[in-house]
Amino acid sequence: MSSHKRKIFVISAPSGTGKTTIVNKLKEKIGKTIEVITTFTTRKPRPGEKSGYDYYFITTRKFKEMIKQGAFAEWAMVYGNYYGTPKKDINEAIKKGKDALLVIDTQGGMSIKKLFPDAVLIGILPPSIKEQERRIRKRDGLTEEEIKRRIEEAKKERKIIMSKYDYHLINKNLKNTIKKIERIIKREMNKNG
Numbered sequence: 001m002s003s004h005k006r007k008i009f010v011i012s013a014p015s016g017t018g019k020t021t022i023v024n025k026l027k028e029k030i031g032k033t034i035e036v037i038t039t040f041t042t043r044k045p046r047p048g049e050k051s052g053y054d055y056y057f058i059t060t061r062k063f064k065e066m067i068k069q070g071a072f073a074e075w076a077m078v079y080g081n082y083y084g085t086p087k088k089d090i091n092e093a094i095k096k097g098k099d100a101l102l103v104i105d106t107q108g109g110m111s112i113k114k115l116f117p118d119a120v121l122i123g124i125l126p127p128s129i130k131e132q133e134r135r136i137r138k139r140d141g142l143t144e145e146e147i148k149r150r151i152e153e154a155k156k157e158r159k160i161i162m163s164k165y166d167y168h169l170i171n172k173n174l175k176n177t178i179k180k181i182e183r184i185i186k187r188e189m190n191k192n193g
Contacts, residue, residue, distance in 0.1 A: 006094040007188055008116050009034070009101045010109045011181070012161060013124035014154035016135035018171050020054070022124065023103050025178050030185065035093035036101045040066065043081035074104065074111035079149065083108070099189060106160040113164075120188045122181060123161030123168040129154075 013019035027036050040056045042063050051057045058066075063082045067075060075084030085102055093100040102112060112119050126132035129151075136142070136150050161168045167184055171177045 005118075006097070007099045008090065008112065008119040009099060009185060009188070010112055010119055010121045011101065011103050011124065012106045012109045012121070012157065012165070013171075014126070014132065014157040014161075015150040016132040016139070016154065017124050017126045018135075018174065018177075019103060019124055021174065022171070022178055022181070023101075025174070026101070026181060029178070030182060033098065033189075034101050034185065035089075035096070035098040036103070037085060037089045037093065039102075039104065040072075040084045040086060041081055043079075043083075073115055074108045076105065076107050076111075078105055078107075079146065079153075085112070099185075101185075106157045106165075110160070110164065120184070121165040121167070122184060123157075123165040124171050124177065124181075125158060125161060125168060127170055127172045129158075 011019060011023065013022075023036065038052065038054075038056055040058055040063060042058060042060045045051065045054070045057050049055065060082065063084065066072060066084065071086055071088065072084035073087040073090055075082060077083075083104070085104055085108060090100045090102070102108070104112070106123070109121050113121060126135065132154055133151055136147055136154075142150070169177055169180055
């Protein structure tokens with residue numbers, strides 16, 4: 001095992017970018033060396049999502065209790081639901097000698113960077129805003145109002161990724177994007193820290 005200082009990696013991507021698919025592929029490829037930290041959320045599971053794998057699905061009441069207990073490294077309300085990254089899981093990954101990978105929005109990414117200045121922020125963007133809107137519209141169960149809100153939010157996230165993130169990638173081709181992220185993670189792991 002290499003003796004590099006444990007790192008925290010953050011992957012952020014606006015709605016409709018393909019981040020869930022990317023992260024699931026990364027789990028398969030580099031899951032032995034990096035711990036993917038599962039986020040807590042109050043939103044309802046989408047078809048095919050499993051609690052403890054995709055997210056920990058909990059009630060708003062439980063989430064608020066966890067906020068009071070200081071259980072989250074960062075948390076936010078996004079599209080009317082709470083999302084939070086458990087501090088304990090990050091610390092446990094590092095204690096086990098693994099790097100930690102967080103899949104969170106840009107607001108969360110900026111909070112993590114304040115807490116962990118050495119965190120590596122990787123932003124993923126869709127090939128175009130038009131393509132992103134097409135992907136968002138394909139998602140089941142969203143009202144026109146929710147679609148517009150996600151598109152507006154995606155514009156804000158794009159600005160943050162382009163100006164404040166260490167790396168930003170355009171997801172034109174899934175395989176290439178995953179390879180690029182793997183290379184970034186390996187390069188950062190090999191840096192002396």
